[in-house]
Amino acid sequence: MGDPTDTRSGEALPGDTRGDLHTEHQLLNMGPSHPATHGTVKFMIELDGETIVDLDVQVGYLHRGFEKECESGSWYQAIPYTDRLNYNSAILANQAYCLAVEKLLDLETPERCRWLRVLAGELSRVGDHLTRCGAACLELAAMTPFLYGIEARELVWDLQEILCGARVTSNYVRIGGVKHGLPDDFPAACRELLPKVRALLVDFERVVTRNRIFVDRLKDTGVLSKQDCLRYAVTGPMLRAAGVPLDLRKQQPYLVYDEIDFDVPVGSVGDNYDRYLVCVEEIRQSLRIVEQCLEKLERLGPGPVDVQDPRVRWPAKGRVFSGMEEMIQQFKSVTEGPRVPAGEAYFAIESANGELGFYLVSDGGSRPVKVRCRPPSFINLAPMPEMLRGALLADLIPTFDFINMVGGECDR
Amino acid sequence: MDDFGSTALARLLDHCTDAVQATHAQHGDATAWIAAPRLVELLRFLRDDATCAFEMLTDLTVVDRLGEEPRFEVVYHLYSVAKNHRVRLKVAVPESDPVVASATGLYPSADWMEREAFDLYGIRFDGHPDLRRILLYEEFEGHPLRKDYPKTKRQPLIGPEG
Numbered sequence: 197m198g199d200p201t202d203t204r205s206g207e208a209l210p211g212d213t214r215g216d217l218h219t220e221h222q223l224l225n226m227g228p229s230h231p232a233t234h235g236t237v238k239f240m241i242e243l244d245g246e247t248i249v250d251l252d253v254q255v256g257y258l259h260r261g262f263e264k265e266c267e268s269g270s271w272y273q274a275i276p277y278t279d280r281l282n283y284n285s286a287i288l289a290n291q292a293y294c295l296a297v298e299k300l301l302d303l304e305t306p307e308r309c310r311w312l313r314v315l316a317g318e319l320s321r322v323g324d325h326l327t328r329c330g331a332a333c334l335e336l337a338a339m340t341p342f343l344y345g346i347e348a349r350e351l352v353w354d355l356q357e358i359l360c361g362a363r364v365t366s367n368y369v370r371i372g373g374v375k376h377g378l379p380d381d382f383p384a385a386c387r388e389l390l391p392k393v394r395a396l397l398v399d400f401e402r403v404v405t406r407n408r409i410f411v412d413r414l415k416d417t418g419v420l421s422k423q424d425c426l427r428y429a430v431t432g433p434m435l436r437a438a439g440v441p442l443d444l445r446k447q448q449p450y451l452v453y454d455e456i457d458f459d460v461p462v463g464s465v466g467d468n469y470d471r472y473l474v475c476v477e478e479i480r481q482s483l484r485i486v487e488q489c490l491e492k493l494e495r496l497g498p499g500p501v502d503v504q505d506p507r508v509r510w511p512a513k514g515r516v517f518s519g520m521e522e523m524i525q526q527f528k529s530v531t532e533g534p535r536v537p538a539g540e541a542y543f544a545i546e547s548a549n550g551e552l553g554f555y556l557v558s559d560g561g562s563r564p565v566k567v568r569c570r571p572p573s574f575i576n577l578a579p580m581p582e583m584l585r586g587a588l589l590a591d592l593i594p595t596f597d598f599i600n601m602v603g604g605e606c607d608r
Numbered sequence: 609m610d611d612f613g614s615t616a617l618a619r620l621l622d623h624c625t626d627a628v629q630a631t632h633a634q635h636g637d638a639t640a641w642i643a644a645p646r647l648v649e650l651l652r653f654l655r656d657d658a659t660c661a662f663e664m665l666t667d668l669t670v671v672d673r674l675g676e677e678p679r680f681e682v683v684y685h686l687y688s689v690a691k692n693h694r695v696r697l698k699v700a701v702p703e704s705d706p707v708v709a710s711a712t713g714l715y716p717s718a719d720w721m722e723r724e725a726f727d728l729y730g731i732r733f734d735g736h737p738d739l740r741r742i743l744l745y746e747e748f749e750g751h752p753l754r755k756d757y758p759k760t761k762r763q764p765l766i767g768p769e770g
Contacts, residue, residue, distance in 0.1 A: 255743065256741075256742060256744060261752060300635065426663040427717065428717045429717035442689050447692050539635065541634065553667060553685070555667065570685070575720070578719060578720040
């Protein structure tokens with residue numbers, strides 16, 4: 197807190213009482229439910245006037261015991277919980293978890309499945325980035341671009357609904373496969389809706405990208421240098437905005453990303469404006485990926501999307517009703533779930549927020565010993581005080597927006 | 609990611625064989641068990657050595673092996689952006705005195721992750737500047753991710769007047 201004996205130096209003029217004014221820092225409690233933060237988080241802000249002296253970020257309001265729940269069910273039962281980590285990109289969390297389990301099982305999924313996962317995951321990423329950019333506008337008091345962004349996200353979610361059966365909690369990815377292959381009506385819907393998403397993105401950019409007020413609020417605010425990003429293990433668009441071209445889809449390609457043509461945008465300063473530009477470009481790149489996946493999947497045609505492994509995939513319904521072995525297998529799969537060989541594995545994917553990893557430990561049983569989610573939201577939020585010391589209180593809003601902390605994932 | 613961190617592991621073994629208790633590379637994840645007192649020294653080596661260059665402490669977590677001694681494993685995942693490789697370090701921690709040296713001096717990212725490990729597992733990190741609960745509230749009793757913490761356990765309700 198401020199030193200109450202601190203008085204300003206200099207000769208006092210007659211009638212000037214500034215020299216005697218008692219000043220001290222103000223402690224402002226912002227949150228946990230604040231209209232200008234789209235996340236349940238509390239900030240204890242020490243202010244000198246409007247300048248942030250120090251900041252304590254308090255998370256945990258959405259803690260639901262994700263890991264505890266995962267460790268008390270079967271390997272399969274954790275998948276719907278992963279949907280609820282990041283409501284914007286549920287499929288990416290599905291993917292990360294299932295890929296980690298598959299790593300423990302040494303499973304290789306069929307080609308069609310891998311393309312479908314990438315397709316679904318990239319739709320998720322588009323939705324996530326649209327929410328981030330849209331909500332940032334809303335919280336900077338610009339309602340219209342928010343609606344453009346959300347309208348585009350609705351279209352993406354429509355596609356997700358056709359593909360997965362649900363808009364938000366898609367629960368699409370399975371251990372060793374996906375829930376089902378490409379629905380017949382998906383390609384046409386995709387070809388119809390993607391141009392609309394692109395058009396909305398153009399509208400969005402027209403209103404925002406060169407808007408003087410928006411640029412002023414974002415430029416040079418919330419800066420986190422390249423070195424600080426690395427020290428704080430910050431990943432995703434925040435790290436790329438600081439000029440590090442780290443994207444696990446390129447660096448450590450998983451699924452079929454090594455066969456896909458896309459670019460990784462990077463910024464230079466590492467401020468909120470760079471983060472915004474990186475996100476917008478990533479939306480375009482993801483749409484490119486979606487189109488490539490669609491083309492490839494149509495070329496591949498219908499076929500198996502699941503691995504042929506009785507440990508993780510159930511027998512076809514028809515065979516369950518007619519064969520004893522299949523009946524037993526179905527019964528065991530439902531009541532116990534798959535057994536995963538003892539061991540440990542860490543698998544990380546590039547989620548919309550950065551490195552989303554799962555560290556799993558198995559003792560060879562049908563329940564995980566450990567399901568650790570490495571949450572990019574949580575880790576990217578930690579350097580927030582570093583980014584804001586000495587900044588204005590108003591800079592907190594865009595900075596928090598572009599960190600894109602998602603409570604479900606941050607607090608687990 | 610051609611060598612999956614095995615170069616780093618070899619370098620670590622060269623540098624200080626005595627501090628590395630065991631290694632494995634299950635599923636391609638280079639892993640080393642480290643003697644707890646040497647942890648900070650080895651982290652510093654892995655960060656500063658030009659071949660290893662682990663600039664990032666990506667993840668820190670704990671595994672509870674209830675019924676085994678030592679009971680806890682503190683697990684560190686390091687990643688090198690420059691070399692594009694990963695390594696996992698594990699430190700055994702006894703139940704009777706669950707203390708590990710803090711990595712916050714080397715990696716600021718350890719700050720919140722160590723607080724989380726303290727919060728959910730009750731592992732104390734010696735030298736952490738501000739070791740308090742992060743996901744749960746101060747009045748919470750126990751550490752819920754420990755295997756002997758029952759899933760259905762209720763906590764005393766926290767309200768204005770108790």
